[in-house]
Amino acid sequence: MKLIFIILASFFTPSKGETDNGILFEITRNKDDFKIVYQLNLNEKGNVILKEPIKTYWLKNGKKEALSLIQEKYAYGLVVDKITDNFIDLHFAAYSQRIIRLKMNKKPTVMISEGDSWAMLRGIYVNFSNSSFLLPKIKSVKIELTNPKSCEDFIQTIKP
Numbered sequence: 001m002k003l004i005f006i007i008l009a010s011f012f013t014p015s016k017g018e019t020d021n022g023i024l025f026e027i028t029r030n031k032d033d034f035k036i037v038y039q040l041n042l043n044e045k046g047n048v049i050l051k052e053p054i055k056t057y058w059l060k061n062g063k064k065e066a067l068s069l070i071q072e073k074y075a076y077g078l079v080v081d082k083i084t085d086n087f088i089d090l091h092f093a094a095y096s097q098r099i100i101r102l103k104m105n106k107k108p109t110v111m112i113s114e115g116d117s118w119a120m121l122r123g124i125y126v127n128f129s130n131s132s133f134l135l136p137k138i139k140s141v142k143i144e145l146t147n148p149k150s151c152e153d154f155i156q157t158i159k160p
Contacts, residue, residue: 022039022040022042023038023039024038024039024040024054024102024108024110025038025110025121025123026038026059026123027126028123028124029125029126029127029128030125030127030128031131031136033061034059034060034061035058035059036056036057036058036067036076037056037057037058037059037064038055038056038078039054039055039056040053040102040108041055048088050080050088053080053083053088053090053102054078054090054102056072056078072093073093074093074094075092075093075094076092076093077093078090078091078092078093078100079091079092079093079096081099085104086103086104087101087102087104088101088104089101089102090102098113099112099113100113100121101118111148112143112145118148119145119146119147119154120145120146120148121143121144121145122144122145122146122153123143123144124141124142124144125141125144126138126141127139127140127141127142138160139159140157140158140159141158141160142157142158143156143158
């Protein structure tokens with residue numbers, strides 16, 4: 001069951017890890033056209049709200065919808081690990097082994113731990129082999145990354 005939650009915690013990022021209108025990344029899947037959106041959470045002055053730096057919600061047929069408590073706590077929710085002046089480290093509630101780093105530049109950038117280094121997160125796509133709601137079977141997960149030093153794109157494919 002944990003593997004299901006780990007795989008569900010997959011996402012898609014626009015524009016090589018950089019934000020677009022505050023959107024940091026999205027989960028995309030082959031099951032449906034719904035997306036889970038992760039958006040920078042700013043106060044009225046444009047500063048990141050450190051208590052909850054990222055807002056998470058479904059985008060279904062163009063309409064925002066809140067995640068359920070179970071989805072937030074066990075699959076799609078993000079947990080803040082560390083906050084500094086330059087970055088915020090987070091991980092998915094379902095999977096703490098891979099760190100997501102929100103770099104606080106002029107235009108915030110999303111990075112993901114890649115072994116001992118970091119890569120810019122471009123996207124992750126989950127390919128389900130069935131459409132079961134309770135016990136989905138994952139065929140593969142493709143993680144699209146960019147090397148920040150060489151600017152070369154690469155893809156990791158995970159087959160659970």
